[in-house]
Amino acid sequence: MARRLKAAAAGKRGPPAALLGPPSSEDEADEAPEQVSFGVAKEAAETQRKLVGEAARRHRELLKEKRRRRQELFAEQKKRKLLPEAVLQELAAAPPAGLAELGKPALATAGISCVSVVLGSVPALQGFTSLYLTRSKGNYTAVCLKEQSLTPGLQQQLAKDFINTQLYGPGTNRVQANEFFSLENKKNPVKKAAVQFVDKSWGEYKNSK
């Protein structure tokens, strides 16, 4: 096939190689080359090129399509996170003092529970801050908020959860107090009732009746 293509290529430059006969004596071919007419070879080559070209184009188109779809998805997600346009515009148009108030938590240090409060009410703070950061000069003040020593922060809650899981979580083999302390009563030579023999919840049903 290479020979044929070579022949076809050579044929473009000069008279059809097929008519000239085999190119040169260096071609130590045992058999005679195929008698292919130039036109046929040319057409074959062109169709082949076209096919490959088509395949490549389709591949490119496919990739483009995929990329486009992903971009659309991201844009969609981003849009969902943002507040509706109307609210955003209203917030942007709000007086600077109001903006400064809302901007404080963004500047305050972590670990202060006020941040979580603001985040809760403004779900797309990231969208909001991007709007905020577009301001070149802002008049704001950074203040340290009052110490939140009573409400444990997220870190403290995580720490407590860690301890609870390690000590009382699954796999720790814990048992109810009644069962634990009644073992001795059961094993004694004189068997006694369980420590908490009466289930206190029985009375509740009766009273509610």
Add this chain to the structure above:
Amino acid sequence: MGEFEVHRVRFFGLVPAGVRCLACQPRGARLALARTDGAVEIYNCSANYFQEKVIPGHEARSVEALCWAAGERLFGAGLSGDITEYDLAGLRVARSLPGSGGPIWSMAANSSGTRLAVGCEDGSVKLFQVIPGGIQFERNLDRRKGRILCLSWHPSGTHIAAGSIDIFRVLDVSSGQTVQRVMVNYQVQKVKRECVVWSIAFLSSGTVVTCDSFGRVQFWDWERGTLLESHTVSTSSVLSLAVSEKEDSIIVGTSTGATYQFQLLPVKMGSLEKRWVRTKPFQHHTHDVRAVAHSSTALISGGLDAQLVIRPLMEKVQKKSYDAALRKFTFPHRRLVSCARKARLLLFQFSQHLELWRLGSTDETGEDGEVLPLRRLPEHLVQLKSKGPEHIYCSCVSPCGSWVAYSTASRFHLYRVQHKGDSVSIKKVPKVPKLLLPAYQLQFSADSSSLFVASARGSVHVLQLLEPGGCKHLHTHRPPSESPEAVYLLAVSADGHWLAAAGGDWTIHVYNLKCSKHHCTVPTYSCAVTALAIHPLTNNLVIAYSDQQLFEFSIPEKQYTAWSRTVQSCGLHTVWLERDSPITHITFNPKNPSHILLHDTYMFCVLDKSLPLPDNSALLMNQSTLKQLPETARQRQLHAFKICKKFQPLLFADLLDEKCLVMVERPIMDIKTQLPLPVQQKKFGT
């Protein structure tokens, strides 16, 4: 001697908080203990393990680590991320510094007590210097991922071992770098759960001891990073570890409530090679043992069942005496109940609220030991919730039942109680005088006209109570010599003439209320005061000390009474002296002037001064034998101590009137059923 109708009260629902941390003072005799509700207590090991100081907790305060530094200073750190120093004279938080590493899990002081290392949630170890007046941040050591759950200094102060999850690290203090990182669970590959290193100790020989959540105690060579020995002591976690000062004995505490002792023993008799061997197992607790400490003579453990157990080591004790006995403390060594005798009301003090109850009544009479049916049941009249996160220091109800007062670290509240028939209404007294808070003890006068407030620096404030509901500051009594310690106990005479105040420095001052002057000081004794009371007729001050000695001091004569001198010269009975718990309340019977009624956690005693004192050969608790003897034989064997052990564990006992006693008990099982869950113990055949 007398027949009494006994109101047996079991509705005081006290659930003490579990023990979280223990710290022995390095060259002193004190033991610091922190509970899960943030309360810190100090026990004096030389004063018969008396609980001499209590700093009440705080809702937001959790103490995860406690350590002594620079001799007498106590530091604590917890999940709030702050390092607090406790003021032991004023019983409050002296100062607090944020650690800025998130929640703090562990803290340790170096052997000289000059530096503190703090292990934080974010995986960093921070160094602080202990300076007079506080602590100062020095630097951060190398930070890696994983919360630092335990820390230990090498005795030379050059390296720190820090235990985390699945690994422990050794850091070089001078460079701050991690010089060794050892994986603790490389042997248990198939198990998917993580191995938490709960506690760590660094020995001077370079051995690192770790205890982890797989129930193993392991000994490592830190320089090579290799495991020297591994002992599996339990199927559940080993939670705490403490090494003795001589580094030849280790105590570990587990989740099942068992504690084990490891000792460094020679392999063969006389050989130089030594090995760690698990020697003694103990099962003193029912719940997790999260804190252990090793003093020079005893193994100390504290569990989530709120018990503090002190097990003296036999080989360290010189002779077989009461010093070698096992000590178990569940209840506080101070009064949490006050009684309004005339109104028959009881005030119960919880950590964050107060409960006022009226006792029931009965019309029947019966024989000795009979249970009488109640005509009227006891009533829960008022529940007063303390505002704010601070826990209550002290509370009191007046004898007539119309005033209730309590104090927290920063607030003092006084309430007027109106009885309208059967119902009760309570009103707060608005303007209370500004006093230096907290108040450590509150006591109303016998006629309910004044309130005495024990305060810092040995001073006692006298507040006059005005009808219909007001209060005025009258006078402040101060001791003749300045004392940094506060007043912990108060006693007022029935005629309103005398006031006795016992302070943290173990001195008792008596003040003359009529001329507002200091009257005298009781001769100092070498032990802490546990209870005080003034006799209504003779004005004798009866004092109980923590080593179970009893003294009677005559206030008008300013000297010990003759009876007291007799008691001291004869000596008290050995069974009396070998009691486990201190006397927390002393009261008198107005109809029988020679009687003194006292109680501790396990017994109630009526002391008759007119009868002879028992000597050591006589039986001390002879009430049951006396009952069976005929009258003539009884007279020969009667002695002054009439002890009743029927009501246990006793939180409070008082005489309501000449025929009526009230006993507030708290059965231990009632507490245990309300504690967090224990670990299951598999027993064969159940």
